[in-house]
Amino acid sequence: MTQVTLIVLQHGLWGNKNHMRFIRKAIEEACDASDAIDILNVDINEGKYTYDGIDVCGERLVQKIRDRVDELNNNKDTQVEGVVMVGYSLGGLMLRYAIGVLGKSGFFDNIKPLLYVTFATPHLGVRREPKSTFLKFYNYITGHILSRTGEQLQLLDDYQHGLPILSVLADPKREFHQYLSRFKQRRTYANVANDRTVPYWTAAMEITNHFEIMKDLDISVDSTYSSIITAFDLLQHDEDKNDDSTTTKTTTRSARPSKKRKRSKDGILVKCLLVVFSPLLPVVALLALLYIGSQGLMSRLRVARLLAASSSQKRQQLIQSETIRRSSKSNHSTILEEENQEVLVDTLDATNIPTNPSPAVNMHEETTKKRSSLYNVMPSERITKVVQPMALSVHQIQMQKHLDQLEWERVLVYIRGFNAHASIVCRERRFVNDGGRAAIQHFVDTLFAAC
Structure with a gap:
């Protein structure tokens, strides 16, 4: 009998399973004949159904995972031995809920919790400091x-x-935290810039935004994984440098003129786009808000029926029947909903154009001998003296303390481009770039070691 590792992929808000297609393909291409894995790219929380709440989406996810495990275990040739959970954006929170529900039901008594990974997941929520x-x-x-x-x-x-x-x-007293702690490894990939949906601090579970002063930072990235940060510090002024560092930085700066010209061209392009599309942005934003608002209202009506169930058992039965019904609906309906959802995502991306191009950051590559050195890269002492903790809510501060009780592998990702939130998982073809590829390659290269 073949012992199988189940890999669960869960997309994020407004998403569909195609958003995890690049990751799925990367995993499949990295496998050989000896790797016994089964990939569940979840499709039960697509599009408008992501509005229903982390708990409702999490319950659907639980049912989908149980169904796949039962399907594999009922096959006389396979048995699920371990599970890997991979969540993108909101999907990471759905998985945390599902882990608690599954654990409480005894799911992990016979199945090993191996690896929990999130890409740009808002672990501390998305509430921003009301500074403006x-x-x-x-x-x-x-x-x-x-x-x-x-x-x-x-x-x-x-x-x-x-x-x-x-x-x-x-x-820590609840099953969601307790069963998450049983995973062999927990890892989060956090964008440090160009992610206006899930900022660095909430993805990395930090109360301080160490990358608030990007233009003043000296960032080192790995020579193999070109978007993975290995170190970051404040830029040194000429008077602070000794002779050795001057030599090193001269080498780094010698390649700068062409980069400066490129950044200048990028800046001009962004300004031209703003001039052309700025008059349309209010209309586009209004249409997006109207669409989201209507879907939100439908979601409230849909969820009200579930929450009105007299018992949790009856509620679970409703969710189970809904899962079965939607899993068997026609492909034409699914394709139409996916197309409508892509229009919404495109609209939201259009309203998310940055007013300025990415800051000119001093970057250089660094060869690392150990992959462990790519995790939990700490800010320099000079940065900690300059950047102050954010004015987060009491709940956010408490959540950070509780989550920090677990051991996390925090991977800091710097993707230069328009939309790092989409690029970190190469969500669509137009968002595929070297930075996103590098982050996914790092995940795939370390995946089988965890299994």
Whole structure:
């Protein structure tokens, strides 16, 4: 009998299974005949159904995982031995919920929890410091038009005993934290820049944004994985450098003129795009908000039926029947929903154009002998003296402390480009770039060691 490792892939908000296609293909190409794996690219929480809340999406995910395990175990030739959970953006939170539910039911009594990995997941929510009118507007909009999911990401929900669901997921006394701790490894990939959806601090579970001053940083990246950061420090001024460092930096700066010209061209291109498309942005944004708002209303009506169930058992039966029904619906309907969802994602990306090009960061490659040196790269002492902790909420600070009780492999990713949030998983062909490829290659190269 073949012992199989189940690899679960869960996409994020507004997403569909195609968003995880690049990762799936990378895993399959890295496998050889001796690797007994089965990949479950989850399709039960696609599109509008991601509005329903982390808990409801998590329950659907639980049912999907159980069904796949039963299918494999009922085959006389296979037996599920271990499980790897991989979540992108909101998908990472769905998985944390599912892990608690599965663990409490005895799922991990016979199946080893091997690796839990997230890419750009908002572990501390998406509530931003209300430092500007725009950020106040952002907090309000995301918390009120994205149905239950928006409320939960903004920590506005009362999930249990007056606590938001993200606080409950991080509570060491609860099953969600306890069974997450049983995984052999826990890893998070966090974009340090160009991700306006899930900033560095929430993906990396930090209360300080060490990359707030990007233009003043000297960043080293790995020579093999070109977007993985190995060290970062404040740029040294000429008077602070000794002779040795001057020689090193001269070598680094010698290649700068062409890069500066390229960045200058990029800046001009961005400004031209802003001039052309700025008049359309209010209309595009309004259409996006109207669409999201209508989907959010439908989500509330849909979830109300589930939450009105008199018992958790009846609620689970409703979710199970919904899962079976939607899994068997026609391909034409699925394709149509995916196309509509891509239009929405494109619209949101269009309203997310940065006002300035990526800052000119001093970068150089560094060869690392051990992969472990790519994890948990700490800021220099000089950075910690300059950058102050953010004004996060009490819930966010408490969540960070609780999650920090677990051992995490934090991988810092610097992707230069328009939309690092999409590129970190190469979500679509137009977002595929060297930085995203490098992050995924690092994940794949370390995946089988964890298994």
